[in-house]
Amino acid sequence: MTGTEVDSDIDRRWEQLHTWVPYGFLGISIVLGIATADPHTGPAKWYTAWSLIGAGVALQLWWHGTRSRRPDRGRTPTPAGTAYYVVRWALAFVLTWLSPFFAFYAASGYMDADELLPRRWRRLGLLASAVTVAGAQTGGMPLRSVIQWLVFGVLLFANSALQMGIAHLTEQEKQRSAERTETIAALRQALDENAALHAQLLVQAREAGVADERRRLAAEIHDTIAQGLAGIIAQLQVVINTPDPAMAEDHVGRALALARHSLGEARRSVHNLAPVALEHDGLPEALKKTVGEWGERTGIRAEFTVTGTAEQLHEEVAATLLRIVQEALSNAARHAQASRVGVTLSYLGEEVILDIRDDGTGFDLLAVPARSRAGGFGLDGMRARAERIAGSLTVESEPGLGTALSARVPLVRHDS
Structure with a gap:
């Protein structure tokens, strides 16, 4: 009831x-x-x-x-x-x-x-x-006697005091009940307003995500596919201008390799537009496959670890963490010159922490804004992703000492 x-x-x-x-x-x-x-x-x-x-x-x-x-x-x-x-x-x-x-x-x-x-x-x-x-x-x-009048006075006082006290307590209880009703009504109104605000923020976040994704894809196409196509053109120009068949065959092979790599980058960019890796797998399984495939493709030793009790996360949280890992691995492949990369997903009560470490060349954190303005998507995009779901991203790096990224986001379950 x-x-x-x-x-x-x-x-x-x-x-x-x-x-x-x-x-x-x-x-x-x-x-x-x-x-x-x-x-x-x-x-x-x-x-x-x-x-x-x-x-x-x-x-x-x-x-x-x-x-x-x-x-x-x-x-x-x-x-x-x-x-x-x-x-x-x-x-x-x-x-x-x-x-x-x-x-x-x-x-x-x-x-x-x-x-x-x-x-x-x-x-x-x-x-x-x-x-x-x-x-x-x-x-x-x-009443016929003084005694009766005295007894009547005492009983009248007792009855009146008792009933007045009960009436006073009843009025106070009614007032408290009315205040509780008003408080509940105000809370319900606040919850309705919060629900509307949450829906509005979700729409805005998705719109911002679409714009962010467009910027990321534009930067990624510029940094990978466009450069690959430029390399193919350069190799084919050498083939056209050289009379040596052996040299021509060598440059054709390089052009084919660049074409395959560019095709892989294009497929990966389309894949990242909608995280289909999460359609049939949870976040830990999707990250394990992503890290493993990246390691096989780049030849870099890559390890993935899960700590804590894994839970099924809200799709927005899972997609955000998956894309942060994909972006971080892409940056590591292009810039870090690392021999080893480690990815750790930690479930800690009401938080999820994602750590990505490499033993590459590292970089000067003060130079990151200049690098971002130069056209790379990089850290600003990953930080924006984390902040859109009330999370944060911290980076530790020094030239020659590798890089460590840590994304900390709220643990929002799938049924929330």
């Missing part, structure tokens, strides 16, 4: 309680009043009692019908509810003079004053009910 269903069930039971308890209290009062009545009571008193009882039953039936026709106002003070409370108190007060046991009927005023009376009249209504109940507890009205 949900919280809303529980609240609805509680409201329904309170409604039933406030509807039927006055009937029950009136019935108890009638039974006890008849059972303890003086057999020598005159008919006038009996006629009066039964007339008042009939009026009380008619009043309850009227209020029952009024309440059922407007269930939405049953727990909100209305002029009709105030009139019902006042008339019921008057009937109970007179009936208590005839028999103290009708104090049960008068006690109905304790339980519904907060729903029937306006706020400024509630304490007065509780005091009026306490007068009737205290008079019955004293032995019935009218």
Whole structure:
């Protein structure tokens, strides 16, 4: 059962309680009043009692019908509810003079004053009910001795203090409940706004990713495919201009090798546009294959390691980490002159850390901006990828001492 269903069930039971308890209290009062009545009571008193009882039953039936026709106002003070409370108190007060046991009927005023009376009249209504109940507890009205008046005063004070205290606590609880309701409503509104903002940011991130990917592909085509094509042209020009068949064959072979390499680079660029490596494999498997294929293609010793408990990551996170590794390996192949590269994927609680290390030539970190402006995609692109998913990228490198890259991103699971 949900919280809303529980609240609805509680409201329904309170409604039933406030509807039927006055009937029950009136019935108890009638039974006890008849059972303890003086057999020598005159008919006038009996006629009066039964007339008042009939009026009380008619009043309850009227209020029952009024309440059922407007269930939405049953727990909100209305002029009709105030009139019902006042008339019921008057009937109970007179009936208590005839028999103290009708104090049960008068006690109905304790339980519904907060729903029937306006706020400024509630304490007065509780005091009026306490007068009737205290008079019955004293032995019935009218009071005939000083002792009875003293006892009445003590009981009136006790009844009033108890009911006023309960009423005060009830009002505080209602106020806290209203504040909780407002807080929940505000939180729900904030969650809705956050969801809309998240959707907007996701769209913006994807648009930025598309633009970023275009820049990366442009830079990669310039640095790899375009250079390969230029090399092929140069080799073929040598073939055209040389009369030596052996030299021509050697340059044709070089041109074929450059063509195959350029074709591989073109395929890799298209492959990177959409990480199909993640369609059937998780990130660890995709990275293992990527590192292994790169090592076979370049002849560089490449190792891949996973630490921690692997989890299925959100597709954006997995794609970002895969592309950072691909870019880092591409940079290592072009610039690092490394003999060994290590890639480590670490799952650490609420974070994923990707470390890429090589033993290549390294570089001066202060010269990176100049290198980026010269046309290479490099570190700025990898850093932008990490930052788009609330991550970060740090680089450590010195000339002659190799390079270490570390990408740290939040661990966002696939079902988030």
